[in-house]
Amino acid sequence: MSKVKDFTDGKIFSPLVKFIIPIFAALFLQTMYGAVDLLIVGRFGNAADVSAVSTGSQIMQVITLTITGLAMGITILIGQKLGQGKKKDAGNVVGSGISIFAVIAIILTVVFVTFAPNVASFMNAPAEAFDGTSTYIRICCAGAVFIVAYNLIGGIFRGLGDAKTPLMTVFIACVANILGDLVFVGIFNMAAAGAALATVLAQAISVILSLIIIAKRGLPFEFSLKSIKFHKGLTSQIIKFGAPIALQELLVQISFLVIVMIGNAMGVVPSAGMGVAQKLSAFIMLVPSSFSQGVSAFVAQNYGARKYDRAKNALLCAIGTSLCCGVCMFFLAFFKGDILASIFSTDHEVILAAWDYLKSYAIDCFFTAFLFCMIGFLNGCGKTTIVMIQGIVGAFFVRIPVAYVMSKIEPVSLFRVGLATPASTVVQIIICGVYLFFLSRTLFKKEKTNDAPNHELYDVEA
Numbered sequence: 139m140s141k142v143k144d145f146t147d148g149k150i151f152s153p154l155v156k157f158i159i160p161i162f163a164a165l166f167l168q169t170m171y172g173a174v175d176l177l178i179v180g181r182f183g184n185a186a187d188v189s190a191v192s193t194g195s196q197i198m199q200v201i202t203l204t205i206t207g208l209a210m211g212i213t214i215l216i217g218q219k220l221g222q223g224k225k226k227d228a229g230n231v232v233g234s235g236i237s238i239f240a241v242i243a244i245i246l247t248v249v250f251v252t253f254a255p256n257v258a259s260f261m262n263a264p265a266e267a268f269d270g271t272s273t274y275i276r277i278c279c280a281g282a283v284f285i286v287a288y289n290l291i292g293g294i295f296r297g298l299g300d301a302k303t304p305l306m307t308v309f310i311a312c313v314a315n316i317l318g319d320l321v322f323v324g325i326f327n328m329a330a331a332g333a334a335l336a337t338v339l340a341q342a343i344s345v346i347l348s349l350i351i352i353a354k355r356g357l358p359f360e361f362s363l364k365s366i367k368f369h370k371g372l373t374s375q376i377i378k379f380g381a382p383i384a385l386q387e388l389l390v391q392i393s394f395l396v397i398v399m400i401g402n403a404m405g406v407v408p409s410a411g412m413g414v415a416q417k418l419s420a421f422i423m424l425v426p427s428s429f430s431q432g433v434s435a436f437v438a439q440n441y442g443a444r445k446y447d448r449a450k451n452a453l454l455c456a457i458g459t460s461l462c463c464g465v466c467m468f469f470l471a472f473f474k475g476d477i478l479a480s481i482f483s484t485d486h487e488v489i490l491a492a493w494d495y496l497k498s499y500a501i502d503c504f505f506t507a508f509l510f511c512m513i514g515f516l517n518g519c520g521k522t523t524i525v526m527i528q529g530i531v532g533a534f535f536v537r538i539p540v541a542y543v544m545s546k547i548e549p550v551s552l553f554r555v556g557l558a559t560p561a562s563t564v565v566q567i568i569i570c571g572v573y574l575f576f577l578s579r580t581l582f583k584k585e586k587t588n589d590a591p592n593h594e595l596y597d598v599e600a
Contacts, residue, residue, distance in 0.1 A: 143299025145436045146221060146443045151455045154436055158456075160301035162428035164292075167305070167312040169420050173482070174312075175333035176417050178319040180483045183329050185410045188483060189402075190270030190330040192413020193263050196398050198278050198285075198337075199420075200391035201246065205286055207387035208242070209235075209293030210431075210517055211380020214438045215372070216297025218520070221442025225359040227372065228297075232357070233365030234373040235290055243286040250279035261395065262402040264409055270330035277331060281338030287345045291352070296435045298358065307347040315340035382522040386529030393533035393562075397541045400555060401495075404545075408552060411491025414482045415475075415552075418492070419499040422471055425463040426510035429456045433511055437518025450578070453515045461507040471500035491552055498556025505563040512570040521577070528569040532562035 145153060179191045212235040219228040250257065254276035255268075263271040278285075292304045318336025322328045328335070394416070401412035433456045440449040471478065479492035516525050540558035547554060 145299060145439045146445055146448070150448065150452050151459075154432060154452055154455055155459065157299065157301055157436065158428050158432035160305040161296070161432050162424055164301065164305040164308045165424050165428050165431075166421070167308045169424060170312050170315070173417050173421070174316050174319050175323075175337060176413065177482050178316075178323045179329060179333055180414075182324050182327070185406050185485060185488065186264065186266035187270060187329045188410045188488070189264055189267035189406055189413060190274055191333055192410065192417070193258070193261050193267065193398065193402065194271045194274030194278070194330060194334070196391075196395055196413075196416070197250075197257060197261070197275050200388065200395065201250075201279070201282070202285055202289070203387040203391055204384045205239075205242070205289045206292075207384035208238075208376075208380040209289040210383045210434060211235075211376040211378070211522075212290065212293040213297040213431075213435055214379045214517060214520060214522075215375055216294065217299075217435050217438030217518070218442035220297070221439040229357065229359040229361040229365055230369045230372050231297075231376065232294055232361055233367055234369045234376055235293070236366050237368050238373065238376060239286045239290045243283040246282040246286070247279060250282070251276050254279070262399045264402060264406045266406060267409075274330040274334045277334035278337060281341060284338065284341035284345050288341055288348070291345065291348045294357075296431060297438075299435060299439070301432075303348070303351055307344045307351070310347060311340040311344035314343050379517075379520055379522050382526035383517060386526040390529045390533045393537045396538050397555065397558065400541060400545045401552070404550060407485075407487045408491050410483065410485070410488045411479075412495050412552060414479050414488060414492040415495035415499065415556075417482060418471070418475075418478050418496055422467050422499060422503060423506060425467065426460055426506040429460045429507075430510040430514035430517075432456070433514030434517040437515050438520075441519050449515070449518065453511055456511040456514070457508055460511055461504070464503040464507040468500045468503040471503070472497050475500070495552035495556045497553050499559060501557070502560040502563055505560055505567060509563050509567050509570065512567070512574060515574070516570065519577070521573070524570070524573050528566045528573075531569060532566040536562035536565050 143153075143157070145157075175195060176188065176191050179187045212231060215231045216228050219225070219231060255272045257275055258268055258271040261271065295301070295303050315336050318339055319333055322332025322336050326332060398409075398412060398416070402409045433452060436452050437449045440446070440452070475493035475496040476489055479489040479496065483489055483492070513525050513528075516522070537558045540561050541555050544551070544554040544557060
């Protein structure tokens with residue numbers, strides 16, 4: 139039987155970092171899906187092909203991150219139920235999650251396969267890249283079931299404190315994606331279509347491997363086919379926790395899509411340069427993203443066990459470690475961005491455009507070390523509504539307006555357009571900081587007066 143990692147006792151820093159490292163590695167490999175697509179297309183195709191994959195992958199990133207946000211509801215709820223010792227409820231959480239995600243997969247497939255050209259048009263895809271963008275979106279969304287299943291399974295594993303299994307499966311899938319890209323794009327010259335096909339096949343492999351592992355190991359709580367249904371109370375809790383995170387991710391990514399549209403309107407070279415820079419920024423933001431997910435799972439168990447001081451200490455450890463990493467990423471991205479951009483493109487103009495945009499993202503490395511850890515803490519406590527609010531405020535009241543204003547200043551600079559991102563992060567930090575202060579002064583003190591619940595014994599991973 140699979141074991142549950144107990145985060146409610148013992149040291150904080152070492153278990154937290156050990157849990158976050160495989161999360162980071164898995165996110166790195168998952169990000170490689172789109173990056174490898176862009177890398178190989180950039181080597182074997184032209185600027186139009188690069189623009190098609192970069193624009194199409196932005197749409198897929200919106201979908202994926204929205205699904206990941208909803209899956210956080212499962213991670214949080216499983217962690218809290220295990221922290222409370224309610225193992226039967228944890229099994230029913232999984233069953234409810236499967237039911238919810240099955241419906242989502244069907245909707246995504248039908249909508250995006252049918253309206254892929256409309257989405258490409260909405261994105262202002264350059265004329266030279268329009269057909270490629272539509273094809274990329276259509277093929278990727280035809281395999282939406284694998285995107286949904288992968289994130290569902292990943293949410294379950296993280297709720298159990300297991301970050302190593304998703305790492306193993308995504309590593310194998312990433313290798314498959316690279317091989318697929320080399321075959322479909324490099325040999326058969328399928329450009330954007332080949333990149334999309336390779337991505338879908340790789341995700342399918344990841345899901346199949348995960349299911350085999352679950353079937354072999356089992357789960358540390360009661361679960362059967364009868365568990366797969368909409369459990370009324372638990373389904374609403376998953377949606378209560380996950381929907382605000384998913385909505386926040388969706389709206390935040392939409393704000394980034396608006397910025398992509400601004401770049402697309404500037405021409406094919408700025409469009410390609412922005413696409414390359416955003417692929418690189420996805421890697422740069424992996425450290426704070428992995429800390430956010432790790433802190434969520436860690437805090438969820440301690441919040442369920444009512445160990446609030448331990449949860450707050452975990453937040454401080456995470457911020458300090460993430461900030462150290464952020465300083466390193468800043469210097470690499472700001473001063474060596476041209477070298478990084480040359481990995482994805484050989485076009486000198488595209489490289490310079492990407493570097494210009496990347497410098498603004500480098501500044502954000504300092505701020506995201508704070509913001510993402512705060513978000514992870516609030517998610518783990520189940521305070522997902524404030525996470526949604528701060529995301530919406532940052533996206534629609536700061537990021538989009540600032541990007542739009544900067545795009546109107548002559549001469550137009552991708553660096554100035556990109557400054558919208560760190561500007562919004564600062565505002566979001568202020569919102570989260572104020573709420574955390576309120577939480578520490580009121581809710582935690584109030585709940586400490588209540589007796590902690592009795593806990594069932596469960597296996598603890600060594």
